[in-house]
Amino acid sequence: MNLSVTGEPEALRSGRGEGANVAEKVLGAQGLVKRFGPVTAVDGVSFEIAAGETFGLLGPNGAGKTTTISMVAGLLVPDAGSVTVAGVPMGGSSVEAKRHIGLVPQDLAIYPDLSARANLEYFGRLQGLRGSTLRQRTAEVLELIGLADRAKEPSKKFSGGMKRRLNIGVGLLHRPTLLILDEPTVGVDPQSRNSILESIEALSVEGMAVLYTTHYMEEAERLCDRIAIIDDGRLQAEGTRDQLIELTGGVDTIRLTGSGSLDAGAAAVEQMPAVRRVVRDHGTLVLTVSNAPTAIAPIVNAATGAGLSLADVEISRPDLESVFLHLTGKALRD
Structure with missing residues (x-):
């Protein structure tokens, strides 16, 4: 059972990640460290994610979750440690590794005056999609996030939950190998939250690797094949839900x-x-x-x-x- 944060993680197992080998590894984060002045925000964090696996970073606000995923996505350069995505090393100017990533930030990254379809088409063009491929993928994503019937409306008329789903859709357009979701349900009502979680659950069908940060225990239990508990910038333990429960005596x-x-x-x-x-x-x-x-x-x-x-x-x-x-x-x- 892999419940240690030191050394190389054991082979991935359980759920959709069972039996993963090196070829199936989508993300490898090893010994990540990030300091801001005298404060060490992330301290020696290591984990792996396999294709088709949803991996959760569970911890309170300020635990180091967002800093960790910012290093994984190449937005921050770690002071120590390394990241590989689909076998490609991540560097500050690495374009190849970043192409494999779909990032859904905690803050909304959509244009309020554009419709849902126009938002997706705009970001799709930025990701290199064109013509019929862009139109088909936009339609598929609108269905997946449950906004096909509201596709022509400006996003400023949407509820908070609908905006969050559109935000997720932007990250999905180019069929990323790794989708990173940073607290995607913060500030939404229970019904919208459930719709968002249903959309995320559907992603496993496409074999996508998902890195999901949350401070909601029930979300981690519902969505994640494996969970890493993070606090004060360190991984306290990592494993399946049942493996983690065993730490309490089970x-x-x-x-x-x-x-x-x-x-x-x-x-x-x-x-x-x-x-x-x-x-x-x-x-x-x-x-x-x-x-x-x-x-x-x-x-x-x-x-x-x-x-x-x-x-x-x-x-x-x-x-x-x-x-x-x-x-x-x-x-x-x-």
């Missing part, structure tokens, strides 16, 4: 509420290998278990077989907030 809680023989039910379940502890709380048994989704069925069968009539079964699992607190000693949004 234990879940199951609450069995019911009537009948509570003592007999407790005696039956506490003998099971997955159960670490059983606490009686009035009409409820509170179980500390390993891997609750797998253990729940045998536990319920054992409890009911012992004479416990269940009225409610509740599972609580540790989340990335728990991991961040465990690693840093503070809440994710502190």
Whole structure:
């Protein structure tokens, strides 16, 4: 399990990134350091992303996420470390590496007086698209971001969420090998946020590598194959969600509420290998278990077989907030 930020990361695995090899590696960031005067904003950050994989940088504001992706995209030159994109080294004047990148910044980069289609066509021409290729790709992107029916309207009439989706569309036009999304849902309403996340989820179908920064735990859990927790400019840990959860001990809680023989039910379940502890709380048994989704069925069968009539079964699992607190000693949004 790759939960260390020192040395070369292990081969990518899990989800769409499983079985990745060197040929499939789209992004390689190694030992990135960036200082602003006496402040070290990024300190030795290393990670890799494979084709078709969504990789999340999860951390609070000021953790170093935007500085990291600015170095990855070639907008900032690192004080130490290196970046390769599709096997091409990134340098301050490197055009070849940057051609592989679609960057969606946190601040909107669209023209308010232009329509959605005109915005996409303008940026498409900047990216070298012309004629029927540009028209076809513009239409495809409008469908993907859910703005095909509003294509002729000036973007200044759009909601915040629609503007964000158009911003994402600009980054997608030239079919980048690596798409970088910096906090793309900041400041939008829940409905628009969900639409944005649905658009991003659809990108995996095209086999695109995605680097996604967020301070929203639920977004990282929903979108990302692997997640790196970043704080104070350093990667605190990196892995799949389940691998990160294991850092907290990986234990879940199951609450069995019911009537009948509570003592007999407790005696039956506490003998099971997955159960670490059983606490009686009035009409409820509170179980500390390993891997609750797998253990729940045998536990319920054992409890009911012992004479416990269940009225409610509740599972609580540790989340990335728990991991961040465990690693840093503070809440994710502190």
